[in-house]
Amino acid sequence: MARQTACVTTGLLGSNDLIGGKTVAGQMMSLAALVAARETGKAKPDQMVALARDATRRRDPEIQAFCHLAGDPEVPTEGPLAGVAIGVKDIFDTFDMPTTYGSKIYQGYRPKTDASVVALARRRGATILGKTVTTEFAYFDAGPTVNPHDHAHTPGGSSSGSAAAVAAGMIPAAIGTQTGGSVIRPASFCGVAGYKPSYRLLPSTGMKHFAPSLDTVGLFAASITDVALFAHLLTGRPLNPEPVDPASTRIGIYFCGELESADPEMQAALERAAEAATAAGFELIAISEPDENARARKAHSTLQNYEAGMSCGPDLALYEDQMGEKLVATVKESLAIPPSVYDDARRAAKRGRGATRKLFDEVDILLTPSAPGAAPRGLAFTGDPRFNKLWTLMGTPTVNIPFFKAKSGLPLGIQAVARFGQDLQLLSVARALEQAFAEHS
């Protein structure tokens, strides 16, 4: 059941070595390998971007990860991300490309300026290769993107195109957002590393907000090493994984009600993950979900939907006929949620944060499934965020570790969670686990 999909490469431009480990979808690009090639003079920024453009031209007609491709983007030669071609979820404003938020309302809309994280990426030298498909307003009405591992299956959402473009080997890195499970779930379904940082580590200004207290900017790349490097180069923060001493790192397997209803294959993947971690010398602890966290998870929908009523109410008032069914239904219901119910949900979230802080006195990292199972068949349903939304609400950093696979060949991701602000520790342990999964399976 478990096969290695992690992407570990070094190499020369011109050979195919810059493109990483094989997947059913072809080959993924390794950001670490690309940056190493640039730093050793083996690749120039414009060559690196050309590689991504060529791959995208070949593969995107089938995958439909991009909703807009930049014509002939200028390639900065300076900056830590020089030569790195990235995809930006079309929930972010871009001054030089149409910005639709996945919505008919905004067809052809051209913002005056960039979203904060887009401008940040440009300041660091990145080349925006194009806008990637998002579900409508990052909710559940899906776009045309298919899962690169099986085109009859959803890539997950709402960051559908960002996950699929990395998985299909078109680009080495992409930017998305998560309000429920919109980074970790598509990363799991597409077999890539997805990183949802601590709340506000990356700026969300200039995204189409759905629920501002939850909306979190996240990143995609082929492996943990790659996504951590992307985070490091994008932010200037020390996020490159460090060596981990397994003997002094406590890993908790997080037992919550949702686990019982997860697919047997996903349950088995979590067991395999635990076995591999134990074999690698980590201390494993079984952690039962505190009641406060179970209640906080339930409160997530109330919080999200109340805020979505506020955020999307203006569009509903003006453009209801151009909005998708699921979105219209949710926004209408949301506008009827009394403020007192929202306040109760905020209080439940606060109690959950207290309980979560205590959990992280007992363990360093929690492991859970990234999703209930592999990507569901069909494109209309982007999958269930029930393993993700608690951690979005808690603001804790999480990452999808891509490794395991279902019998069907579809990926099954494992989610690692750390204490708020402990992003470096999360990425360091996740990289060690990624290696442990490969070595012990």
Next chain:
Amino acid sequence: MARQTACVTTGLLGSNDLIGGKTVAGQMMSLAALVAARETGKAKPDQMVALARDATRRRDPEIQAFCHLAGDPEVPTEGPLAGVAIGVKDIFDTFDMPTTYGSKIYQGYRPKTDASVVALARRRGATILGKTVTTEFAYFDAGPTVNPHDHAHTPGGSSSGSAAAVAAGMIPAAIGTQTGGSVIRPASFCGVAGYKPSYRLLPSTGMKHFAPSLDTVGLFAASITDVALFAHLLTGRPLNPEPVDPASTRIGIYFCGELESADPEMQAALERAAEAATAAGFELIAISEPDENARARKAHSTLQNYEAGMSCGPDLALYEDQMGEKLVATVKESLAIPPSVYDDARRAAKRGRGATRKLFDEVDILLTPSAPGAAPRGLAFTGDPRFNKLWTLMGTPTVNIPFFKAKSGLPLGIQAVARFGQDLQLLSVARALEQAFAEHS
């Protein structure tokens, strides 16, 4: 020194009774009186809006509170705010009016949709009379608005037009924002009630963000009664002031370093406020600022500016030549703040929140000056937010109680602060104090 400016009226449309207490600038409109007139059938929504339009036509050429007036706005006849003409700070998106954010960059810009709070006001039946002047991006580069009490003085900023339009009796209510002191300070300078709710009580989506973790939507009206009623009718929350038992309400006078350097007239106003509160039967306590709060206040600028670098960096990259000097200088410096310095500031803020929670175990309400003194002379400098920014950072609700005046005739506001989420208590005690100031001075 102390004269009554509070606005207490009832009356009939057609007489001038709907317009409230006299000020040097003329007369303010009482929202409570207007709504009461509508509810008793004495005024129709379109008449109420016509009153505001007429007053604005007469007074705004001098005051310049509005940067855009709606042509012939449709007046809803249903909803709790039917007939209530409001001004909206031009930092908020409006689909049917130009939205400039006080910036040359956005001259003529027309968003596709409304900001959340604008749509909320419309859903409740309000009529948006126009957009009110904001400093550029709600920072320190001032617009043309003058102080209605003395046209040679600043109205304060950044919500300059919203405060001045209410003070000059053009509209009964207005919407603004505060990131440092941009609601409380102009309210104090203009002699109106300004209410900065608990963080996220009002939705900020669709405003031009400056520092999202601080940006707070706030409200203006003639008196505490009026601003509380506006908040109640806008949100549906129970925010109408309730009777207060002074004997069981502990009021703390907040002694911080900033107090020593406040104008003697402002120090005297705070003393008079304390005397009036004592005379009204409140228990008064002297509260020394905890060290954690002093450090949190210092951290405010780092937090604000780091986030402003992210929020305004995109504009700087594209439109630097169209941005004001103060803004350009701040954004450039801000982009150089290391993430570790920002993280330290977030930790200082968190420790301040802990200390503030403990403070509110000892007292119910804190009183401080709303500003170091009366509105400074000149229009270029909008005044100092040093009495406000700590509370913006703490997320605690605050309100400017307009009552006292300097010898010059310019208003001196007293700021009341309550525990996070205790907005009703804040407004109830503030109304009782507003009455006490009038009775005991």
